[in-house]
Amino acid sequence: MFLALKELRYEKTRYALVAGIMFLISFLVLFVSGLAQGLAFNNASSLETMNVDHFVLDEEAEHQLTRSLVSDEDQQVIEDGEVDATPFGLHMTMLIREEASNVDVAMMSVDFNSPIAPTIIEGQTPSEGQTLIHESIQEEGIEIGDVVTDNASDMEFEVSGFTEDQTFSHAPIMHVHEEDWREMRDGEFIVSTIAIHGGEEEAAQVGEQLTDSEVITLDEALAGIPGYSAEQGSLTMMIVFLYIIAAFVLAAFFYVITIQKLNQFGIMKAIGSPVSVLAKSLLVQVMILSAVSLTLAIVVTLGASQIMPEGLPFQLTGTMVAISAGLFLLTAIVGSLLSLYKVAKVDALEAIGGAK
Amino acid sequence: MNAKLSLQHVQKTFTDGDRTLTVLKDVSFDIFPGEFVAIVGPSGSGKSTMLSIAGALLSPSSGKLLLDGKNIADASEKERQLIRLHQIGFIFQSSHLLPYLTVKDQLMLMTRLSKESKKDAEQRAERLLTELGLRHRLHQYPERLSGGERQRVAIARAWMNEPDLILADEPTASLDTERGQHVIEQLAQQVKQQKRAAIMVTHDERMLAYCDRVITLEDGAVS
Structure with a gap:
């Protein structure tokens, strides 16, 4: 020294x-x-804040959540099994606005009482015909009570509140009610992914029972996002x-x-x-x-x-x-x-x- | 009286490519406590090699090297380092002080290396520097000192760990006559006062007056 x-x-x-x-x-x-x-x-951020380490995806989805459709069979197996799991739907879409530019969003539907439901920082839980959007959408001038139109389905939603840390592929996520998600697909609830609550053991347990799907880790799911x-x-x-x-x-x-x-x-x-x-x-x-x-x-x-x-x-x-x-x-x-x-x-x- | 340092039939050879160079052929001499010995001889006579061996920097190829009666000819690198630290004080041609240490710290470094208590050391450092007329330079860096002052600091540093043996390699080479004589006078005085032994390699015949004995080396042997 x-x-x-x-x-x-x-x-x-x-x-x-x-x-x-x-x-x-x-x-x-x-x-x-x-x-x-x-x-x-x-x-x-939506995946990272879920606090979930494993997801069930369609085998053919190449780890891409937006491409995945979990078969009815596998959904049933997981539902009947002992492991806690939350299914959710996810796809990319666009909000159409008159006299303003369109906005890319990820649309997600999940049981608002489930462990992976979004945290609402303003407003309230949406009912049918309403939507919760990530707070960053406010930069586009969208406020609570505004009505937005989904390009893919042509359905209209009234903004009921804002969430935090809910983005996917750099786009804000809009959470819609399960009934609306069903309506979009002719009455069927399309499940893109199932989040498995628990650790390695539970994930392995679920993995064994699946036929057309596979269990992937959070890191694999992240890596599957285009551009990530x-x-x-x-x-x-x-x-x-x-x-x-x-x-x-x-x-x-x-x-x-x-x-x-x-x-x-x-x-x-x-x-x-x-x-x-x-x-x-x-x-x-x-x-x-x-x-x-x-x-x-x-x-x-x-x-x-x-x-x-x-x-x-x-x-x-x-x-x-x-x-x-x-x-x-x-x-x-x-x-x-x-x-x-x-x-x-x-x-x-x-x-x-x-x-x- | 037992010799402080004793070289007995010391030989040193170097290999240079496929040639073997014998620098020291057969050198024997004793130095006693209180003795100030000069070594003279033409360039290439082996003076510096002899000094390096006496200073535990080099090991002899054969022969004995007794320091205080103990043969250190085959000492390991670690043993030689400890001998250099505790028993030998070096004074080089140029002072070779560390530029970033003040005069006092140059001396304190020695006691830090030997892990000695700081308090005694500070007193000794100040006393040594006072004796060598450097009292007013205690807290200055070497760059502010004159050549003579630097060389005197180097002498004080060599004394610092109270070595049995002082080895000086042309200590006056970088000084003018007057300063050189002054420095050697002080070195000789210290040797006498404290009953240490000192060897000085020199080219300067005027310095021989201060020495008790002159050993002449020629072609790797005492003549």
Whole structure:
């Protein structure tokens, strides 16, 4: 600590530059992570807030909820079985408005008394001919009491209230009454998906009984949403590359600094310093610089998230921050390995210019 | 009286490609406590190699190296590091101070490395620096010091862990005559006062006056 701190203090400018770069990179990592998480949530918040880990889908739906129709047979099996499950209908459609642009929505129907019913933040539970829509629809100028027309069925709905965290494929979800859902399909309640309440065991139990359907996990269901994987994939790639870049930048900086100081390390060895002291000093410096720039980056990121415009999907949970911070520190250590190796290999004799 | 340091038939060879270079052929001598010995000899005579071996930086190829009666010729890297830290003080051609430590911290570093109590060490550091006329420089960085002052700090650093043996490799090379003489005078004084042993490699004949004995190396052997 002694050496590490004294040197950081003496070489303020040099180390401030390193810390500055590390701050910028870690800020970018946190920001993109927040964006990725925000987009993921914004894409399919309805599935994420259901608190359900497994879904029953039509085998041929290729994990796409909107493409799935669970057969009557399988519905009956699940209904007769011991596992709690909630069926729901889901499809993409469009609201037609006169003198205003049309709005893409996902239409969903689920028992409003079931565990996966939406949370109403304004208004009330709809009765027949009414609908609950995700709060973001207000940005389109739609208010409680307004009447909207579904393009697919030509049916009209009066908005009875707004929900929160109910989006699918980046579109707000409109929840309609079961009777209306039936009416749309000539009296039949079309079940797209069945949410299974419980854990792995229940999911396996249900899976065994199905004939035309399969049980998939939440992650598979999310990945099945068109565009979801591509969106997350490109952001993940950016994040991965940022970590790699961070490791290289750190490695390069510390390597150059170490090379410059080889002579000093040699002297230290000559006057009897163990290698461990030198290595510890270097690691402490890397850790201090990382911790300082990381703390700064977290503060700035959280600050920035406060002043971001409403519409920007940004979500950074404590877990995510902790994971990013841990990974970043790890990256810093990996980046300093080359320098540590160099320090361990320094020849005291060469440094003092003696012998041979 | 037992010798502080004793080299007995020390030989050192280096391999350079497929050639074998014998730098030290057969070197034997003793240094006693309170003795300040100069080593002179032409370039390539093996002075620096000899000093590196005496300083536990290099191991001899054969022969014995007794420090305080104990043979350290075959000591491991870790043992040699501890010997360098506790029993040997080095003074190099240029002061080789750490740029980011103040004069006092340069000395305190030594006690930190040897894990000694801080309080005694602070007193000793201040006393050593006062003796060497650096009292007013305690809290300054090396860049603010003159060459002579830096070299005197290096001497104080070498003394800091109270080593039995001081090894100096052309300590006056970077100083002008007057400053060089002053530095060596102080080094000689310290050796006498504290009954330590010191070896100085030098090219500068004017410095020999301060030494008790002169050993001349020629072609890897004492002549």
